[in-house]
Amino acid sequence: MTIEQLAVRLREFASARDWEPFHTPKNLAMALTGEVGELIEHFQWLTPDESAHAMDDAERAEQVTDELADVFIYLVRLADILGVDLLSAAAAKVDRNEHRFPAR
Amino acid sequence: MTIEQLAVRLREFASARDWEPFHTPKNLAMALTGEVGELIEHFQWLTPDESAHAMDDAERAEQVTDELADVFIYLVRLADILGVDLLSAAAAKVDRNEHRFPAR
Amino acid sequence: MTIEQLAVRLREFASARDWEPFHTPKNLAMALTGEVGELIEHFQWLTPDESAHAMDDAERAEQVTDELADVFIYLVRLADILGVDLLSAAAAKVDRNEHRFPAR
Amino acid sequence: MTIEQLAVRLREFASARDWEPFHTPKNLAMALTGEVGELIEHFQWLTPDESAHAMDDAERAEQVTDELADVFIYLVRLADILGVDLLSAAAAKVDRNEHRFPAR
Numbered sequence: 001m002t003i004e005q006l007a008v009r010l011r012e013f014a015s016a017r018d019w020e021p022f023h024t025p026k027n028l029a030m031a032l033t034g035e036v037g038e039l040i041e042h043f044q045w046l047t048p049d050e051s052a053h054a055m056d057d058a059e060r061a062e063q064v065t066d067e068l069a070d071v072f073i074y075l076v077r078l079a080d081i082l083g084v085d086l087l088s089a090a091a092a093k094v095d096r097n098e099h100r101f102p103a104r
Numbered sequence: 105m106t107i108e109q110l111a112v113r114l115r116e117f118a119s120a121r122d123w124e125p126f127h128t129p130k131n132l133a134m135a136l137t138g139e140v141g142e143l144i145e146h147f148q149w150l151t152p153d154e155s156a157h158a159m160d161d162a163e164r165a166e167q168v169t170d171e172l173a174d175v176f177i178y179l180v181r182l183a184d185i186l187g188v189d190l191l192s193a194a195a196a197k198v199d200r201n202e203h204r205f206p207a208r
Numbered sequence: 209m210t211i212e213q214l215a216v217r218l219r220e221f222a223s224a225r226d227w228e229p230f231h232t233p234k235n236l237a238m239a240l241t242g243e244v245g246e247l248i249e250h251f252q253w254l255t256p257d258e259s260a261h262a263m264d265d266a267e268r269a270e271q272v273t274d275e276l277a278d279v280f281i282y283l284v285r286l287a288d289i290l291g292v293d294l295l296s297a298a299a300a301k302v303d304r305n306e307h308r309f310p311a312r
Numbered sequence: 313m314t315i316e317q318l319a320v321r322l323r324e325f326a327s328a329r330d331w332e333p334f335h336t337p338k339n340l341a342m343a344l345t346g347e348v349g350e351l352i353e354h355f356q357w358l359t360p361d362e363s364a365h366a367m368d369d370a371e372r373a374e375q376v377t378d379e380l381a382d383v384f385i386y387l388v389r390l391a392d393i394l395g396v397d398l399l400s401a402a403a404a405k406v407d408r409n410e411h412r413f414p415a416r
Contacts, residue, residue, distance in 0.1 A: 037245010141349010234363035
């Protein structure tokens with residue numbers, strides 16, 4: 001699956017449930033924030049080192065994967081509604097960052 | 105570019121700057137949160153309707169695209185560090201949501 | 209109760225549970241973020257008008273009050289650890305904002 | 313100053329600028345999120361230990377104090393609009409937590 005195919009699937013998912021009126025950029029940005037909040041809760045009491053081994057625990061790995069999926073889904077849906085190509089935007093940003101932060 | 109190619113580029117970007125020690129899941133989850141906070145600021149005083157036309161303003165469109173890129177970059181980097189395939193995780197989540205929220 | 213009394217109570221609460229090592233500014237800032245994420249979920253699908261009547265529903269009112277308490281508790285704890293007096297800092301900020309945004 | 317006095321001052325501040333229509337719970341929850349995002353950026357690349365000494369640097373201390381003030385201001389304004397007494401809500405929550413997490 002590509003991001004574009006995921007975006008189409010999310011469009012159809014929202015349409016089939018009459019959720020389109022709720023999927024404004026404002027609401028989707030809030031939903032994205034809520035999911036990021038759930039993701040960060042998995043790491044808040046871990047040391048940075050512990051966080052690097054967070055996926056060693058199978059139950060936590062499943063939950064973290066699920067939260068990453070939720071964040072990604074809302075990000076792809078928001079970008080689709082706004083007409084932004086995430087991969088192009090990211091490539092352009094990394095290009096700029098390579099000038100902004102020169103390598104050693 | 106694919107997500108995998110972006111992930112490789114971000115790996116090389118971090119490596120070339122000796123930033124790998126900073127890129128723990130804990131730190132990257134925080135950075136992701138910070139970028140989502142910058143994204144949401146563009147929509148906080150708009151009505152939902154106004155937010156649907158946020159990209160009509162060229163300057164705002166550029167800023168919103170830039171924030172979406174930042175969110176996406178940290179999400180891809182975090183998923184890469186954690187060993188999570190975002191597209192597979194999202195597909196699995198949408199499958200589950202189709203059972204959880206049956207269409208009309 | 210005052211904020212200072214709440215801060216003391218939270219100090220004692222953490223001490224009695226040996227949670228002090230976890231209460232670094234970094235971790236508390238993450239916990240604050242997580243709670244704000246839970247708060248925002250209550251408003252994400254409401255219109256602004258609906259959000260103004262969110263407390264008419266008794267069950268939601270209780271949940272929103274609970275989330276506001278969690279956000280406040282982590283904010284007071286974080287400020288206490290950092291040695292910041294929230295009321296003085298807020299008063300100074302409002303003073304500055306009165307110059308920055310002159311009234312009609 | 314007390315929280316109640318700060319809430320009154322924020323009410324008057326908004327009223328004098330005709331900002332009341334913008335201060336819905338939905339919008340204020342978003343603004344709160346944005347400010348928390350700015351706060352967390354100060355701690356994201358620090359180790360937990362470094363974060364415990366974040367206020368040793370005078371410039372950073374000023375910025376962190378400023379962000380804490382912004383978070384607190386939006387939290388007090390949101391609670392005021394929703395009719396929630398933050399100190400009472402926090403006291404009730406700590407009471408519940410004392411039962412939920414018994415001390416050693």
